[in-house]
Amino acid sequence: MQTRVHPFLWFDDQAAEAADLYVSLIPKSRVLDTRTYPDGAPGVAPGTVMSVSFELDGLPVEALNAGPQFRFTEAFSFFVSVSTQEEVDALWDGLVAGGGEPSRCGWLKDRFGLSWQIVPTALGELLQDPDPGRAQRAMQAMLGMQKIDIAALHAAADG
The missing domain is CATH 3.10.180.10 (2,3-Dihydroxybiphenyl 1,2-Dioxygenase, domain 1)
Known part of the structure; x- marks a missing residue:
């Protein structure tokens, strides 16, 4: 089994904006994938960004848009x-x-x-x-x- 540990960040609704900012500032960084909420997801419009996978200087990071419950x-x-x-x-x-x-x-x-x-x-x-x-x-x-x-x-x- 291969295990990879990396940060998982909870955002209200700014995951894509944050990922774009971070990869623009940190060398050797890039957005890998952006996923959207499917039809029928509760409380969000279809096509709204759900999560973003990106790398900061090679470190994998996952960012989730899941509402204001956690800061x-x-x-x-x-x-x-x-x-x-x-x-x-x-x-x-x-x-x-x-x-x-x-x-x-x-x-x-x-x-x-x-x-x-x-x-x-x-x-x-x-x-x-x-x-x-x-x-x-x-x-x-x-x-x-x-x-x-x-x-x-x-x-x-x-x-």
């Missing part, structure tokens, strides 16, 4: 590791656009309420610096940020 919480987030400030900025700006909410320490909610962590690899490197003073200064700087600023992290670590 996302910060207990689940997508963690996106990036190398450059340009990548941080593009993802952050794209995910916050249209009603998303910035949070702290690289976290945000997109306009659908899904939480994301946009984290440059430099943060992990600085937090693991063999000099505990540098690591502590980087940590304190990060705790005061919403979107992570790589140059500001380095400046803080350098004292």
Whole structure:
């Protein structure tokens, strides 16, 4: 038996819109399949998008339109590791656009309420610096940020 585990996201009615946004922002991503509700499905018009299968950087994701009964919480987030400030900025700006909410320490909610962590690899490197003073200064700087600023992290670590 082959087992594959992947995220399953419950949306009110924005699964296709969310999938389109996510694959437009994350490299090596694509929508694989969109399925619609059949005739006779309760509470929805025939042809309404039911679910979308897509990949984010090769990770399979399933999104379902099933109504407003359940909402996302910060207990689940997508963690996106990036190398450059340009990548941080593009993802952050794209995910916050249209009603998303910035949070702290690289976290945000997109306009659908899904939480994301946009984290440059430099943060992990600085937090693991063999000099505990540098690591502590980087940590304190990060705790005061919403979107992570790589140059500001380095400046803080350098004292």
